[in-house]
Amino acid sequence: MKGTTVKNLSFSYPGDTRLILKDIDLEVEAGEFVCLLGQSGCGKSTFLRLLAGLEKPTVGEITQDGKMIEGAGLDRGVVFQSYGLFPWMTAGDNIMLALKQKYKNKTKAEHKEIAMKALRAVGLKDDVFNKLPKELSGGMKQRCAIAQAFSINPPVLLMDEPFGALDAVTRARLQDMVLELWSSTEDKKTVFFVTHDVDEALLLSTRICVLGQAPSKVIYDVKIPADRKPTRDTLFDDVEMMKLRNELIRYINRDVASHIE
Ligand SMILES: Nc1ncnc2c1ncn2[C@@H]1O[C@H](COP(=O)(O)OP(=O)(O)OP(=O)(O)O)[C@@H](O)[C@H]1O
Ligand SMILES: [Mg+2]
Numbered sequence: 001m002k003g004t005t006v007k008n009l010s011f012s013y014p015g016d017t018r019l020i021l022k023d024i025d026l027e028v029e030a031g032e033f034v035c036l037l038g039q040s041g042c043g044k045s046t047f048l049r050l051l052a053g054l055e056k057p058t059v060g061e062i063t064q065d066g067k068m069i070e071g072a073g074l075d076r077g078v079v080f081q082s083y084g085l086f087p088w089m090t091a092g093d094n095i096m097l098a099l100k101q102k103y104k105n106k107t108k109a110e111h112k113e114i115a116m117k118a119l120r121a122v123g124l125k126d127d128v129f130n131k132l133p134k135e136l137s138g139g140m141k142q143r144c145a146i147a148q149a150f151s152i153n154p155p156v157l158l159m160d161e162p163f164g165a166l167d168a169v170t171r172a173r174l175q176d177m178v179l180e181l182w183s184s185t186e187d188k189k190t191v192f193f194v195t196h197d198v199d200e201a202l203l204l205s206t207r208i209c210v211l212g213q214a215p216s217k218v219i220y221d222v223k224i225p226a227d228r229k230p231t232r233d234t235l236f237d238d239v240e241m242m243k244l245r246n247e248l249i250r251y252i253n254r255d256v257a258s259h260i261e
Pocket of ligand 2: 045
């Protein structure tokens, strides 16, 4: 199957007996935009790190297009909340770093051209190429991180609360940009996108999975067919989407309450 398959996955951090994820089974088709919701500390970032190949399953396996994920790879782009840019390198060099590994046979000028294109695609000006991360605003850094992930054109994108630290307007712009980048290519990327924001999940995803409290598993899984996908303008007038919104919030709250008692 083309896509990501998680089979019987359980995970504890090495040297720690506490189970963080337990018995997760999930089949995600290529091209799905999956939002992962769940309370703080439930294991969303851990799950993303496993999908990225940065951690290994304690039990079970994760496959990508039928092949076991073993270690980080250029077929998976990762955007972390902390941007993941090296502070001592310019934005351009940060992007070129992955390009050099991905396109070993291309020249430096060709790498630069791809990096420039990626920066423009996320709405940044050419002069950002030579700027250090500390010279950029949070929103600009986030755009660079997204440009970096998209520039290697990976079939799978893993995004961990990428807009968590941004103001509402910048956040809305970047949400639209990611949706545009995702939907503009014919062979759509598979996206795993962690967020705390139910409305963001409703707006972006074709599928929403809620992770329960640790040891966590998927406690709610819903698909939003393409023809039901709301836009920013229609979301709050869409009765079905508002029902789903209430249901998602109920699920998350009930799960949290059951762990407090
Ligand atoms: N490197 C690590 N070693 C041991 N335990 C860890 C490590 N990283 C995270 N944990 C633990 O794993 C659990 C899940 O953490 P994780 O970061 O995956 O949660 P999260 O759902 O992403 O939370 P948040 O929404 O706050 O980002 C937490 O209890 C955390 O303390
Ligand atoms: Mg996290």
